[in-house]
Amino acid sequence: MEPVKKLSSTITPLDRINVDTDQIIPKQFLKRIERTGFGQFLFYGWRFNADGSPNEKFILNQPPYKDSEILVAGHNFGCGSSREHAPWALQDYGFKIIIAPSFADIFYNNCVKNGILAIRLEESKVKQLLEGGKEKQSVTVDLESQSIHYNGEQWTFDIDPYWKQMLLNGWDEISITFQYEDEIRQYEEQHH
Amino acid sequence: MAKTIIEKVWNDHVVHQESGKPDLLYIDLHLIHEVTSPQAFEGLRLKGRKVRRPDLSFATMDHNVPTKNRDVIKDPISKQQMSTLADNCKEFGIPLAHMHHPDQGIVHVIGPELGLTQPGKTIVCGDSHTSTHGAFGALAFGIGTSEVEHVLSTQTLWQSKPKTMEIRIDGELGFGVTAKDVILAIIAKFGVDAGTGYVVEYTGDAIRKMTMEERMTICNMSIEAGARAGLISPDETTADYLKGRAHVPDDEYEALKEKWLDYATDPGAEYDRTLTIHTDEIEPFVTWGTNPSMGSGISSAIPHAEDYDDAGKQEELKQALEYMDLKEGQALSDIEIQHVFIGSCTNSRIGDLRAAAKVIEGRKVHPNVTAIVVPGSFTVKMKAEQEGLDQVFKEAGFEWRESGCSMCLAMNDDIVPAGERCASTSNRNFEGRQGAGARTHLVSPAMAAAAAVNGRFTDVRSMVNVHA
Numbered sequence: 001m002e003p004v005k006k007l008s009s010t011i012t013p014l015d016r017i018n019v020d021t022d023q024i025i026p027k028q029f030l031k032r033i034e035r036t037g038f039g040q041f042l043f044y045g046w047r048f049n050a051d052g053s054p055n056e057k058f059i060l061n062q063p064p065y066k067d068s069e070i071l072v073a074g075h076n077f078g079c080g081s082s083r084e085h086a087p088w089a090l091q092d093y094g095f096k097i098i099i100a101p102s103f104a105d106i107f108y109n110n111c112v113k114n115g116i117l118a119i120r121l122e123e124s125k126v127k128q129l130l131e132g133g134k135e136k137q138s139v140t141v142d143l144e145s146q147s148i149h150y151n152g153e154q155w156t157f158d159i160d161p162y163w164k165q166m167l168l169n170g171w172d173e174i175s176i177t178f179q180y181e182d183e184i185r186q187y188e189e190q191h192h
Numbered sequence: 193m194a195k196t197i198i199e200k201v202w203n204d205h206v207v208h209q210e211s212g213k214p215d216l217l218y219i220d221l222h223l224i225h226e227v228t229s230p231q232a233f234e235g236l237r238l239k240g241r242k243v244r245r246p247d248l249s250f251a252t253m254d255h256n257v258p259t260k261n262r263d264v265i266k267d268p269i270s271k272q273q274m275s276t277l278a279d280n281c282k283e284f285g286i287p288l289a290h291m292h293h294p295d296q297g298i299v300h301v302i303g304p305e306l307g308l309t310q311p312g313k314t315i316v317c318g319d320s321h322t323s324t325h326g327a328f329g330a331l332a333f334g335i336g337t338s339e340v341e342h343v344l345s346t347q348t349l350w351q352s353k354p355k356t357m358e359i360r361i362d363g364e365l366g367f368g369v370t371a372k373d374v375i376l377a378i379i380a381k382f383g384v385d386a387g388t389g390y391v392v393e394y395t396g397d398a399i400r401k402m403t404m405e406e407r408m409t410i411c412n413m414s415i416e417a418g419a420r421a422g423l424i425s426p427d428e429t430t431a432d433y434l435k436g437r438a439h440v441p442d443d444e445y446e447a448l449k450e451k452w453l454d455y456a457t458d459p460g461a462e463y464d465r466t467l468t469i470h471t472d473e474i475e476p477f478v479t480w481g482t483n484p485s486m487g488s489g490i491s492s493a494i495p496h497a498e499d500y501d502d503a504g505k506q507e508e509l510k511q512a513l514e515y516m517d518l519k520e521g522q523a524l525s526d527i528e529i530q531h532v533f534i535g536s537c538t539n540s541r542i543g544d545l546r547a548a549a550k551v552i553e554g555r556k557v558h559p560n561v562t563a564i565v566v567p568g569s570f571t572v573k574m575k576a577e578q579e580g581l582d583q584v585f586k587e588a589g590f591e592w593r594e595s596g597c598s599m600c601l602a603m604n605d606d607i608v609p610a611g612e613r614c615a616s617t618s619n620r621n622f623e624g625r626q627g628a629g630a631r632t633h634l635v636s637p638a639m640a641a642a643a644a645v646n647g648r649f650t651d652v653r654s655m656v657n658v659h660a
Contacts, residue, residue: 016507016511022623022625023622023623023624027603031273033272050610050629075385080320080415082320082335083336084318084338105388106415114338162212173350174239177216177350184346184348191218192248
């Protein structure tokens with residue numbers, strides 16, 4: 001996977017809480033057997049009207065956010081189904097970083113495995129970013145220093161050191177696990 | 193030191209542990225279905241990797257399968273997804289219960305049915321409702337497709353040790369109150385993210401008295417409270433259920449049982465957090481919103497925005513009611529429905545069908561309602577037919593279908609049309625879940641049956657009384 005390091009982008013503010021993966025990518029688009037091509041269906045029910053025309057009111061359809069790579073949303077983002085098609089769709093659409101006060105556990109894992117940086121940030125700061133996004137402001141995120149630069153301020157965020165290394169280096173986790181082959185075999189000899 | 197079942201199962205499966213890293217956990221059982229696995233198998237092929245333990249893997253087709261006529265799959269992409277699974281299982285030597293196989297069914301129904309699900313196991317599947325298997329005292333959780341690939345090639349996963357949460361259900365279930373009402377009440381009381389970062393153990397008198405099927409309904413919806421996994425300590429009920437199952441050899445049963453019961457949480461073990469609910473608080477439940485916490489007892493009304501302090505919650509309520517075409521303060525018994533779905537990994541087992549049939553027997557489906565029953569597995573379907581339940585449903589005007597996930601997520605042809613309303617025994621009422629623009633109300637099988645008869649939500653307790 002592509003390493004994540006430092007990124008500046010306009011903020012796309014999705015000011016909703018409990019956004020579930022059924023909204024991120026509805027089930028009628030889960031039938032592809034590839035990992036690619038899901039971006040066109042991202043937030044389908046919100047992005048498009050019933051007749052298939054773009055819903056101009058939805059944030060992603062407004063011009064300033066067209067090339068944004070950073071999505072900011074309310075708490076418990078990515079709840080519901082474990083479908084990895086959700087991060088695939090976000091990434092394929094162009095988002096590399098998602099910032100929210102909290103994420104659902106499975107969704108968070110799925111992001112890391114695909115090189116998407118999901119940042120848990122205090123609610124008050126997320127609110128500032130949501131407001132700033134509405135004013136078309138930008139934010140800079142630096143994973144190495146775990147810092148966010150916004151509106152002249154600098155904030156830090158927490159991330160598990162293991163996941164941080166995975167993201168910075170774009171490692172293939174399975175190759176890492178193969179280094180523990182002897183321990184896996186020993187476990188199997190005792191238990192299976 | 194006294195330990196919880198969560199710690200016991202975890203510690204038993206650590207392959208590698210070092211500070212600054214998650215633990216490398218061994219996975220005892222990997223369940224596979226057609227929707228979340230194709231990209232994982234493709235990943236193996238691209239890198240020339242093998243499936244490490246096909247013998248610890250088991251696959252079925254459930255999400256896409258047609259329930260009317262098994263031989264008619266209208267959508268060519270659904271068909272391709274199923275044939276891809278069959279090809280992958282053949283190539284990598286994984287046992288498969290295909291669409292016509294007698295073991296076929298929803299993956300979370302057949303695991304326990306076959307006795308693959310056992311106390312103390314680590315179980316994963318590319319499906320968030322894998323938490324269902326926790327009813328047996330297994331540590332079972334949903335994973336994404338990258339993790340599916342990781343398990344296929346290494347039979348392990350890197351996992352950070354979760355915090356532990358006890359949810360204690362005190363008291364006895366009242367007349368007409370079911371396991372589904374209990375879990376919906378828990379989610380309504382504590383919220384859809386109460387369990388984020390935790391593994392939950394359900395405890396208390398109400399849980400101990402529940403059948404395994406009822407316990408599965410509870411654990412199934414742990415993910416709807418934010419918890420990846422929800423467990424119940426095994427007891428005699430657990431062991432009795434597993435006795436004689438295909439993957440529980442008779443000559444090993446006594447030894448297995450002893451091992452299983454050892455996993456139960458020790459007296460005095462401590463949890464990071466404990467939540468409690470009393471059954472006195474719980475009546476038959478109906479959800480009215482667009483996430484599973486937005487529900488209330490049947491005798492109550494939809495809340496008003498000013499009932500919430502939080503602006504985010506107020507906005508969420510307004511958005512949900514706009515989608516659902518409902519009003520603040522509206523009585524739940526005023527809501528008319530056009531569809532009834534009895535099925536899904538939450539409520540499609542024989543006990544669920546019996547409970548619905550008891551309400552339906554001698555009555556008719558309301559003329560404005562289309563109602564279907566989709567048994568959770570071929571085995572459940574056969575059992576129900578032996579008991580004559582299919583006749584009860586059919587005589588009342590229900591359609592009796594083949595097993596699968598069906599209208600829970602509407603990936604096959606079982607779709608609720610836009611703007612119409614469904615009383616559903618499934619687990620998610622998200623926007624568009626049962627079809628674009630469809631409106632879902634989550635209920636128990638008995639409440640779904642009552643709604644089918646009356647064309648609107650009705651307190652099933654009044655109907656069973658009259659009927660008796």
